[in-house]
Amino acid sequence: MSSDDNSVIIEIKNLKKHFKEVNAVDGISLNIRKGELFSILGPNGAGKTTLTRMLTTILTPTSGDATIKGFSILKNKDDIVRIIGVCPQDITIYDILRAEENVEFVASMHGMSKKDAREKTKKILGEFGIAGRKDWSKHFSGGMQRRLNLAMALVFEPEILFLDEPTAGLDPQARRLVWDFIGDLKRKDTTIILMTHDMVEAELLSDRIAIIDQGKIIAQGTPTELKEMYGSDNVLEISFFEQEHLELVKEKIAKISFITHWKEIDKDGNKSLLISFYGGLKNLISIIQQGFTGSIDNVEDLKFRQNSLEDVFLNLTGRRLRD
């Protein structure tokens, strides 16, 4: 994808939101291009929802600005709400209305004719597997309510879509359904901003990702670029019963050529070592032979896996996405 400025549709300029207790969003700058699916990946409390609320005009920033299609979130709220669709993290539906009444109501607020609203509603509820339900949505299961919550953001086919954890609490099947649907939207050139703490979701759907933590962007790029930050296909995570073994191993692995990066992770005093390397199983065996001599009996836990965004986050912050 080219990076010429014409294709930038959302421009976030040093946006901040400081609450009394925390700096929820602490100087985020980003350019999001037209038609891309941009994910903001971060753990609980990273500031995803706060960022979404500012971009969707319902929360006033402490400082900074952002423009969506040239409209400022500070000055042109009325223009912005016409072109964005928003799926809030908390399920927000009229629970005394039926599914189609909820969706049609939103469609009508976007100025759709009754006929259009009805057709689009029927179609989208069909695709989300809740068309058959004629009872009040307060009787729906949590997953169905979540799908309805999402359908309400999509019915008027917005150019720009903000999704704040749209698949949280869905079963794998429903998740897959929503992912497929988002994939279709991508093909229709909708710009999508996806807030998530789910690295599988981010990796699967995103064109680009910004990883945020404590209100700041700590890395950004395509999923591949991010995974290459520490330069390897595989990750070995290992912990020992006694700390001195960890120190010993650190010395030894420093000399191994196919290890591209390693990081000591300290979670409440439980230290472990995250080793990034290439070469798969064959090299894993060499690491164990060369690096762990004399320590093998002291291994408490050993995990070998494909390098993922979770490991990128772990390398960046020393914490897991879902601690």
Added chain:
Amino acid sequence: MKILRNKAILIAIKNVKDKMRHWQYIFFSLGFPIMFTIMFYFIFGIEETPSGFTYFDFGFSGMIMYAIGLGTMNAAISFAGERNSGMLTRLDTMPTGRKNIFLGALISESLFLMFQIVIMFLMGYVILGLYFKGLLELFFGFLVAMLFGISSVGLGIIIASMSKNVQVANAFSLVVFMILIFLSGSLVPFESPIVYFTPPYWAKQIYLQLTIFGDGLNNNLYSSTFIGSSAKLIPIPIWGGLLIVLGYTTVFIFLGVIIFQKKTKF
């Protein structure tokens, strides 16, 4: 049917649906005026006053204003409820317009109020046989009651948009409503200049003189509910009183739109 695609109307329709599906709400909003009318029937009694009317004939006007005042609370409570549900915030991410949300609520709450007034009319005039001058006069009385009703609902929504949550809205509106109704002399008639500062006094007095005496626009208003031989006239005619009620209604709607425009802080 273009008007039916107006956003304020669509919101009102949604609100009405919402209310109709809460059976307790329906039960109380219908049961309440019935219960209320019967209660006051016994409180005021059907004793005749020297003028030939019963106390209840007179008192009914105040009761209607009292019932409408309660509509203020209803409006405040249901509006504060919607605000708390997070739906208001979601509506703010759509091209809905705060003005339409306010007007939608005003329309639906006023419709329910109208419903209650009609039921009280049926109870009072048809079943309990209260006196009224004529059907036309009664119709005008109804319009005055509705005008006051709309201003009350507007006030209720203003209270709700200034309250933090449903409980606050409930307490706040109860206080405002009780003070207004009591000071207006609608509940317990009394002679004091203070009544002239309350909207319900004007609505009640106009309603009373219209429906019982068939007074015209140029007749002056009396100072209080029980109009016997010692009753005092005030220097303001019915049309003046109407202007005052209309003024209150306009101000409350206008204020409501403005106050509600300022989005609630988060």
